Amino acid sequence: MVHLSRSCLCRRDPALHTLTMRTGTRFGDVMERERQEPTFGKQDMAEVHFRERSSSNSTYRHRPEIPWLGICLGVAVAVAIAMGLIEWNARRQAAAMTAELMRPMTKSEQAQFDREMARLNTEVARDAEAIRPRTIRLSIPEYAPAPLRPGERCISGNRFRRIEGGWRDVLHEPC
Numbered sequence: 001m002v003h004l005s006r007s008c009l010c011r012r013d014p015a016l017h018t019l020t021m022r023t024g025t026r027f028g029d030v031m032e033r034e035r036q037e038p039t040f041g042k043q044d045m046a047e048v049h050f051r052e053r054s055s056s057n058s059t060y061r062h063r064p065e066i067p068w069l070g071i072c073l074g075v076a077v078a079v080a081i082a083m084g085l086i087e088w089n090a091r092r093q094a095a096a097m098t099a100e101l102m103r104p105m106t107k108s109e110q111a112q113f114d115r116e117m118a119r120l121n122t123e124v125a126r127d128a129e130a131i132r133p134r135t136i137r138l139s140i141p142e143y144a145p146a147p148l149r150p151g152e153r154c155i156s157g158n159r160f161r162r163i164e165g166g167w168r169d170v171l172h173e174p175c
Contacts, residue, residue, distance in 0.1 A: 145175050 105113060148154060151162040154175035160167040 143174075146173065148175060 148159070152170070152175075153160045153162075153167070157174055159170040159173045159175040161170050162168075
């Protein structure tokens with residue numbers, strides 16, 4: 001009896017209770033193997049050997065339901081890409097502005113610029129004239145100091161009067 005599946009050709013030999021499988025792998029190699037097919041008769045349990053369970057397979061390792069590491073890495077990559085795009089855009093705009101500023105003016109732009117500068121200069125001159133403080137000259141009478149009286153002296157432009165035990169400053173009367 002022959003069974004066909006996607007990539008396996010199976011041949012069953014009922015006399016030997018064996019199953020020959022011929023499989024094709026992904027890369028075109030062919031692999032054959034035989035295995036003993038189970039029978040429904042009484043089995044000798046002395047020949048049955050069970051594998052020891054290893055400690056790593058026996059316990060179920062709890063894995064978090066949400067892959068936090070993958071999410072964090074994804075967010076970090078997205079932020080890095082966004083920052084790169086922002087930097088690229090800023091450099092592109094700066095280069096465009098520099099190119100525009102370095103371009104010489106056309107004749108119409110130069111004429112408009114000159115008119116605007118002349119208008120601004122007249123406004124600045126008018127504002128400066130309005131802000132400039134007015135100078136007012138006041139006539140201050142010349143002060144002529146009075147001559148020194150007996151018992152007075154003049155030291156460094158200050159008038160002193162003789163009193164008992166020393167000299168006293170005479171306020172508001174320079175000499």
